[in-house]
Amino acid sequence: MKVDVLLGLQWGDEGKGKIVDVVTPEYDIIARFQGGPNAGHTLIFEGQKQVLHTIPSGIFRTNCKNVIGNGVVIDPVTLKAEIEAIQAKGVDVSTNLLISKKAHLILPTHKILDKASEEAKGKKKIGSTLKGIGPTYMDKTGRNGIRMGDTQSPNFKEKYNALVEKHVGILGDYDYQSILSETEEAWFDALKFLSNIELIDSEQYINNAMQSGKKVLAEGAQGTLLDIDFGTYPYVTSSNTVTAGTCTGLGVAPNKIGDVIGIFKAYCTRVGSGPFPTELDDEVGENIRKIGHEYGATTGRDRRCGWIDLPALKYACMINGTTKLSMMKADVLDTFGTIKVCTHYEINGERVDYLPYDITDLDITPVYKDVKGWNKDLTQLRDLKDAPQEFLDYITYLETELNVPITIVSVGPDREQTIMRN
Ligand code: GDP
Ligand code: IMO
Ligand code: MG
Numbered sequence: 001m002k003v004d005v006l007l008g009l010q011w012g013d014e015g016k017g018k019i020v021d022v023v024t025p026e027y028d029i030i031a032r033f034q035g036g037p038n039a040g041h042t043l044i045f046e047g048q049k050q051v052l053h054t055i056p057s058g059i060f061r062t063n064c065k066n067v068i069g070n071g072v073v074i075d076p077v078t079l080k081a082e083i084e085a086i087q088a089k090g091v092d093v094s095t096n097l098l099i100s101k102k103a104h105l106i107l108p109t110h111k112i113l114d115k116a117s118e119e120a121k122g123k124k125k126i127g128s129t130l131k132g133i134g135p136t137y138m139d140k141t142g143r144n145g146i147r148m149g150d151t152q153s154p155n156f157k158e159k160y161n162a163l164v165e166k167h168v169g170i171l172g173d174y175d176y177q178s179i180l181s182e183t184e185e186a187w188f189d190a191l192k193f194l195s196n197i198e199l200i201d202s203e204q205y206i207n208n209a210m211q212s213g214k215k216v217l218a219e220g221a222q223g224t225l226l227d228i229d230f231g232t233y234p235y236v237t238s239s240n241t242v243t244a245g246t247c248t249g250l251g252v253a254p255n256k257i258g259d260v261i262g263i264f265k266a267y268c269t270r271v272g273s274g275p276f277p278t279e280l281d282d283e284v285g286e287n288i289r290k291i292g293h294e295y296g297a298t299t300g301r302d303r304r305c306g307w308i309d310l311p312a313l314k315y316a317c318m319i320n321g322t323t324k325l326s327m328m329k330a331d332v333l334d335t336f337g338t339i340k341v342c343t344h345y346e347i348n349g350e351r352v353d354y355l356p357y358d359i360t361d362l363d364i365t366p367v368y369k370d371v372k373g374w375n376k377d378l379t380q381l382r383d384l385k386d387a388p389q390e391f392l393d394y395i396t397y398l399e400t401e402l403n404v405p406i407t408i409v410s411v412g413p414d415r416e417q418t419i420m421r422n
Helices: 016-026 076-087 108-124 133-141 148-152 156-171 177-194 202-211 244-250 283-291 310-320 389-402
Strands: 003-008 029-032 041-045 048-052 065-068 097-100 198-200 216-219 257-265 268-270 304-306 324-328 338-347 350-352 364-372 406-410 418-420
Touching: 003 016, 003 244, 016 041, 016 216, 016 257, 016 324, 016 406, 016 418, 029 202, 048 076, 065 202, 076 177, 097 202, 108 133, 108 156, 108 177, 148 156, 148 198, 198 202, 202 216, 202 244, 216 244, 257 268, 257 310, 283 304, 310 338, 310 389, 324 389, 338 389, 364 389, 389 406
Parallel strands: 003 216, 003 257, 029 065, 029 216, 065 097, 097 198, 257 324, 324 406
Antiparallel strands: 041 048, 268 304, 338 350, 338 364, 406 418
């Protein structure tokens, strides 16, 4: 069996958590391959809402194992809180959750470094979630990091102290003492708590499972435009959020990748700093934010809102090898008479229909096509044969432009508000 991948095609928060939860019954294993507690994946079912940060979104389904892969970075404190919240809902996490020994640990000092780095950047700050993601991946690639497997080593405390000492050296005069003394004890307590969760060689586990015919879904975090290589650098996260990240973040060979399900909103959002060509800094953007409840699931920040951007989406489909699309939150546009679709950009009087290098300082004018709105409530829709024609036209137009079929249409946040399309 091959591994299917489900990931975001925009700047994150496309609704990955919801769709992973919906499709989990088709899979035996759900595995996160990158990112960490900067992610916030929302699941809503049976009137209950749950936000997951590190745990894969298959955790609420029985008969499914959830693996935190080697490419993920783990903050024990956040993970402990997540596990406790899920256990309180009666889920047996101790048998359904497995953690890669090779996943790197976010130390309290990584979070302090994140904060110090953002403060030093001033107006040019990334708008990081301040979860310690960047500094942890820096230590990983700098070959200084500590991994989950190290927690089982007798000299773990020595390794920890050595890394903290290095961080203290970097922090210099920065006032870190009070934060560190407030957070360190909880960090070690959380690690102790996590010793109840099985640590595995996840690359072996996943490859063995594939060989024995088990179905695996790799769950992405963030989105393609936040990818460290292909996103709007430097306003990105510090990992490969694209399909290739599955290979390095889980130990899956490229020829073992099956379907790649790319998720996008019927419009577009971004949280944090950085370029966003189709951003709506007006009443329309405010309306999308209010109707779509576009506030960060991890930080609560307002998400910036704008129209759908086809050049950026085409780029994302290309980089990921997207084979199927899932369109989210179309219901948010239910009351819009006209919907705009950015078909290309105008840069220095020239027409550009791809995503150019470093759009941060470019003077980009998005060029739009007007699409007639459907002006009907989609939230009760369960079969596309009952859908308004304008909505069907919107779907057909987008899939023709992107040259990838839209196989899932989401019309509300609940598990049930999902339409599978052949
Ligand atoms: P993720 O990070 O990609 O998992 O997405 P988030 O959970 O951060 O953000 C998606 C938000 O949209 C959450 O609040 C979801 O409950 C909500 N949502 C998901 N799908 C739909 C949909 O089709 N319609 C509406 N109105 N909300 C949705
Ligand atoms: P999910 O998985 C949306 C953004 C931050 C910031 C930039 C870098 O829920 O889609 P970092 O904390 O990684 O240093 O932040 O990336 N960002 C996200 N935006 N959804 C996410 O995850 C995000 N994770 C990070 O806002 O702009
Ligand atoms: Mg999110």
